[in-house]
Amino acid sequence: MQDVRWNDPKTTQYVNKHVPRVDGPGKVAGTAKYTFDIVLPGMLYGKILRCPHALATVQAIDTSAAKAMPGVRAVIEMAREGATMRYAGQEVAAVAADSEEIALDAIRAIRVSYDVQSHAVTTLTAMKDASRVSAPEEQARGQDPGQFWSSAAAVIEEEYYCPVRGHLCLESHGIVFRWDADDRATCWVSTQAVHGVAGELSGGLGIPQENLTVICEYMGGGFGSKFGAGVEGATCARLAKAAGKPVKLMLDRYEDQVAGGNAPDAYMKCKAAMAADGKLLAIEADLYGTNGPGRGWGVPFPYIYGVPNFRVRTHSVSTNAGAARAWRAPGHPQASFLMESVVDELICKLGLDGVKVRQMNQGSQVRSAQLELGAAKIGWERRNKNPGQATGRYQRGIGCAVSTWGGGGRGGSRCDVKIGQDGSVWAGIGTQDLGTGARTVVAMIVAEDLGLPLERVKADIGKSSLGSSVGSGGSVTTASIAPTIKMAVLAARARLFETAAPLLGVTAGELECAKGRVQARGNPSKSLRFEEVCAKLPAGGISESGSWNGALQQGGVAGAQFVEVEVDTWTGNVRPIKVVAVQDCGYAINRLTAESQVIGGVIQGLGMALLEDRRMDVPTGRQLNANIESYRVIGAMEVPDVEVVLFDTHDKVAGIGEPPVIPTAAATINAIYNATGVRIRTLPATPKRWFDALGAKS
Amino acid sequence: MPEDSPNRRSLSRRKFLRGAGTAIAVTGAGALISTKVNGDATEPAEQGGTAQEGLVDVTLKVNGKTHQLKLQPRVTLLDALRERLQITGPKKVCDRGNCGACTVLRDGKPVYACLTLAVDAQGSEITTVEGFGTPEKMSEVQQAFVEKDALMCGFCTPGFVTAVTAALKKNPNADNEELRRACRGNICRCGTFNRVFEAAVEAAKKMKGA
Numbered sequence: 001m002q003d004v005r006w007n008d009p010k011t012t013q014y015v016n017k018h019v020p021r022v023d024g025p026g027k028v029a030g031t032a033k034y035t036f037d038i039v040l041p042g043m044l045y046g047k048i049l050r051c052p053h054a055l056a057t058v059q060a061i062d063t064s065a066a067k068a069m070p071g072v073r074a075v076i077e078m079a080r081e082g083a084t085m086r087y088a089g090q091e092v093a094a095v096a097a098d099s100e101e102i103a104l105d106a107i108r109a110i111r112v113s114y115d116v117q118s119h120a121v122t123t124l125t126a127m128k129d130a131s132r133v134s135a136p137e138e139q140a141r142g143q144d145p146g147q148f149w150s151s152a153a154a155v156i157e158e159e160y161y162c163p164v165r166g167h168l169c170l171e172s173h174g175i176v177f178r179w180d181a182d183d184r185a186t187c188w189v190s191t192q193a194v195h196g197v198a199g200e201l202s203g204g205l206g207i208p209q210e211n212l213t214v215i216c217e218y219m220g221g222g223f224g225s226k227f228g229a230g231v232e233g234a235t236c237a238r239l240a241k242a243a244g245k246p247v248k249l250m251l252d253r254y255e256d257q258v259a260g261g262n263a264p265d266a267y268m269k270c271k272a273a274m275a276a277d278g279k280l281l282a283i284e285a286d287l288y289g290t291n292g293p294g295r296g297w298g299v300p301f302p303y304i305y306g307v308p309n310f311r312v313r314t315h316s317v318s319t320n321a322g323a324a325r326a327w328r329a330p331g332h333p334q335a336s337f338l339m340e341s342v343v344d345e346l347i348c349k350l351g352l353d354g355v356k357v358r359q360m361n362q363g364s365q366v367r368s369a370q371l372e373l374g375a376a377k378i379g380w381e382r383r384n385k386n387p388g389q390a391t392g393r394y395q396r397g398i399g400c401a402v403s404t405w406g407g408g409g410r411g412g413s414r415c416d417v418k419i420g421q422d423g424s425v426w427a428g429i430g431t432q433d434l435g436t437g438a439r440t441v442v443a444m445i446v447a448e449d450l451g452l453p454l455e456r457v458k459a460d461i462g463k464s465s466l467g468s469s470v471g472s473g474g475s476v477t478t479a480s481i482a483p484t485i486k487m488a489v490l491a492a493r494a495r496l497f498e499t500a501a502p503l504l505g506v507t508a509g510e511l512e513c514a515k516g517r518v519q520a521r522g523n524p525s526k527s528l529r530f531e532e533v534c535a536k537l538p539a540g541g542i543s544e545s546g547s548w549n550g551a552l553q554q555g556g557v558a559g560a561q562f563v564e565v566e567v568d569t570w571t572g573n574v575r576p577i578k579v580v581a582v583q584d585c586g587y588a589i590n591r592l593t594a595e596s597q598v599i600g601g602v603i604q605g606l607g608m609a610l611l612e613d614r615r616m617d618v619p620t621g622r623q624l625n626a627n628i629e630s631y632r633v634i635g636a637m638e639v640p641d642v643e644v645v646l647f648d649t650h651d652k653v654a655g656i657g658e659p660p661v662i663p664t665a666a667a668t669i670n671a672i673y674n675a676t677g678v679r680i681r682t683l684p685a686t687p688k689r690w691f692d693a694l695g696a697k698s
Numbered sequence: 699m700p701e702d703s704p705n706r707r708s709l710s711r712r713k714f715l716r717g718a719g720t721a722i723a724v725t726g727a728g729a730l731i732s733t734k735v736n737g738d739a740t741e742p743a744e745q746g747g748t749a750q751e752g753l754v755d756v757t758l759k760v761n762g763k764t765h766q767l768k769l770q771p772r773v774t775l776l777d778a779l780r781e782r783l784q785i786t787g788p789k790k791v792c793d794r795g796n797c798g799a800c801t802v803l804r805d806g807k808p809v810y811a812c813l814t815l816a817v818d819a820q821g822s823e824i825t826t827v828e829g830f831g832t833p834e835k836m837s838e839v840q841q842a843f844v845e846k847d848a849l850m851c852g853f854c855t856p857g858f859v860t861a862v863t864a865a866l867k868k869n870p871n872a873d874n875e876e877l878r879r880a881c882r883g884n885i886c887r888c889g890t891f892n893r894v895f896e897a898a899v900e901a902a903k904k905m906k907g908a
Contacts, residue, residue, distance in 0.1 A: 030787020603889025
């Protein structure tokens with residue numbers, strides 16, 4: 001088994017090719033059932049009452065009116081009297097009722113009195129209060145950066161800010177919970193980790209883990225925010241217990257945005273120096289940001305580029321706003337924006353070539369080659385050599401930035417493959433599909449090695465009753481499940497060959513599966529149809545499993561992106577024209593869905609650059625734009641041409657779910673500078689920000 | 699983009715108000731929104747009135763089938779479809795007409811089901827994404843979405859499929875720009891727009907060829 005390798009792309013039917021996803025038809029026809037779509041007989045609707053204050057103590061909760069309402073089946077208090085509510089949106093009480101409308105009326109009937117205290121809801125306001133700021137964590141290397149400020153060819157000293165952003169998974173967080181017995185239950189959860197949720201909820205409810213089945217066959221996006229069932233999950237289970245009926249509790253859009261997680265912000269004061277040849281010399285920086293009420297904020301900085309001398313102090317700021325959660329490449333898009341802005345400012349000050357300087361200051365040959373390729377594809381030579389000198393209304397420019405990510409797999413998963421005497425093939429693994437195409441990966445790998453059409457394989461995922469698998473975060477899913485699936489199908493195929501060998505008069509080692517047949521390798525005249533062999537299988541057919549083989553995967557991926565923008569200098573509006581995304585993908589299992597992932601990362605990165613911004617109302621402490629209207633995301637009219645280059649680097653599987661989102665915002669901001677000579681240091685780059693920056697320049 | 703066409707055929711304003719208790723119908727930007735006005739918005743609904751009283755008979759024609767329901771007048775077409783009829787192709791995402799995931803066809807024109815009251819949808823032919831095709835027998839638009847991978851998580855997909863289908867019904871010769879504009883009322887958070895446009899163009903080509 002040590003010799004196992006991925007299939008040679010020259011010989012494959014599916015693997016490493018462009019394959020439409022197997023669950024696509026159900027999704028386009030509306031038959032794919034997401035958690036939000038589950039309707040059970042007798043099911044009740046749960047709703048949560050949330051605290052309207054950013055910082056307050058609960059004095060009293062009166063649920064009597066809610067309990068007395070017809071159609072209300074359960075009311076539970078989630079906060080106790082005397083409890084401190086640390087953000088506007090924190091859970092206070094919950095109800096379950098016959099309909100969603102009644103549940104809404106019932107939470108409105110709950111009376112809560114609060115002792116309201118003064119709050120701070122943004123990093124920039126909270127950092128003025130020393131009690132809200134953690135003692136700085138300092139990282140340093142080389143000499144004191146201070147000694148370079150007077151001698152370096154270029155020095156900049158600036159402030160940068162990247163705001164809190166939302167996940168906005170289109171399917172909100174939520175759960176449908178049904179007790180099947182006192183200590184046995186089934187739940188449907190929109191989650192990135194069915195096994196993780198099974199452990200979390202069963203532990204919390206005090207029932208054996210094997211007695212809780214967690215189902216997530218389809219999910220409407222996660223982006224890092226859906227690892228646990230969360231407080232609403234446990235609450236839904238309690239409501240269902242109290243009411244004696246199944247309960248559906250899906251957060252609404254407001255709740256999802258205030259309480260369902262966010263990407264933390266990053267504020268940086270930075271001084272940096274570069275030598276005349278483009279070599280980075282020194283950085284001194286203070287970084288601030290908030291994870292919400294808790295601490296532990298940080299981003300990786302300096303990012304990617306080798307800085308021989310730096311001193312970086314990280315200050316975590318506590319605010320009265322919803323807690324941060326992992327958001328697609330946690331910390332990296334922020335770090336990329338900060339670092340690439342600094343590097344670009346120095347490069348522009350010296351009038352150097354941004355591609356060459358980036359290549360010089362980092363150590364990856366892959367990334368260097370990607371920069372070269374991306375520069376050729378976008379037409380880097382077309383960039384403005386003298387930013388800010390153009391005179392027309394519409395001004396175009398090109399910027400670039402790079403990324404790094406892990407994306408390797410993790411062990412501990414199991415895949416089962418069953419082949420029936422009727423020729424049916426089933427493969428199951430307890431992973432989940434965030435929209436990345438995980439179910440298709442299962443079917444492709446199995447179909448490839450059994451030489452069958454894709455539709456012959458029933459791929460089963462999204463249930464905790466299936467073999468264990470990792471949570472889908474850190475871009476680990478494909479690199480974690482693909483080796484496991486491969487080992488499982490090879491084990492099952494070996495059993496198939498044992499049956500076929502005597503029938504064909506050859507040894508098992510001489511057999512192969514191809515085009516629906518089991519045959520002597522390279523000799524189709526000695527062959528049987530797949531079904532003919534299956535019919536001769538021992539009773540019960542084949543049931544084999546596989547576990548993870550680390551030799552089939554490899555982490556550590558590089559990426560480079562180039563963005564061309566057009567700035568309307570009359571309105572300050574920035575229009576992305578074209579993006580070239582070169583992404584290291586190792587051995588891509590499915591090139592079609594891998595490309596989609598890259599496009600999606602770019603689109604979200606453009607949103608970060610141009611639109612996305614959680615706005616808190618400082619006086620009331622509430623989020624002003626907890627919706628998809630004034631929290632703007634990229635829509636059809638903003639989408640540029642996106643050219644994806646999957647940069648094949650080796651023959652092992654790597655994950656790429658997160659890295660494509662990392663460099664886009666930074667490359668966009670650098671492109672705006674290249675177009676107009678205006679440096680935007682606070683995201684998003686709205687028209688007002690562009691004019692502000694223009695004004696600050698003159 | 700949904701074209702809202704409030705067309706209260708089967709329910710008089712008076713009957714609607716009576717059924718809604720102390721409610722008022724407000725027509726804004728072509729959409730019908732019901733807002734409770736009985737004093738403080740945080741007051742509970744009238745005592746004892748919520749569970750059974752105030753329900754009205756509603757007849758909906760969806761994908762060619764007629765359904766009889768008893769609903770509170772404030773129930774949206776989207777909630778009626780999803781929670782009462784278990785027609786869950788149209789998705790609930792923003793519930794306020796921002797994202798297009800709930801788009802359905804009302805007499806052939808795209809509307810946001812979350813901004814349409816169920817009582818108001820009576821007398822119309824409602825077509826959801828389930829009405830265009832099945833996984834086994836997809837429409838050209840659905841087929842093109844699958845082939846071009848114009849979906850990731852898939853939660854926005856029924857809305858996009860519906861918007862593109864309506865655009866091509868309206869103008870079979872719609873060009874790239876027109877098809878892109880047809881999608882401007884829909885949000886895809888996974889960011890699959892480019893492939894949606896490709897799929898739309900592909901579907902247009904196939905439908906003309908057929």
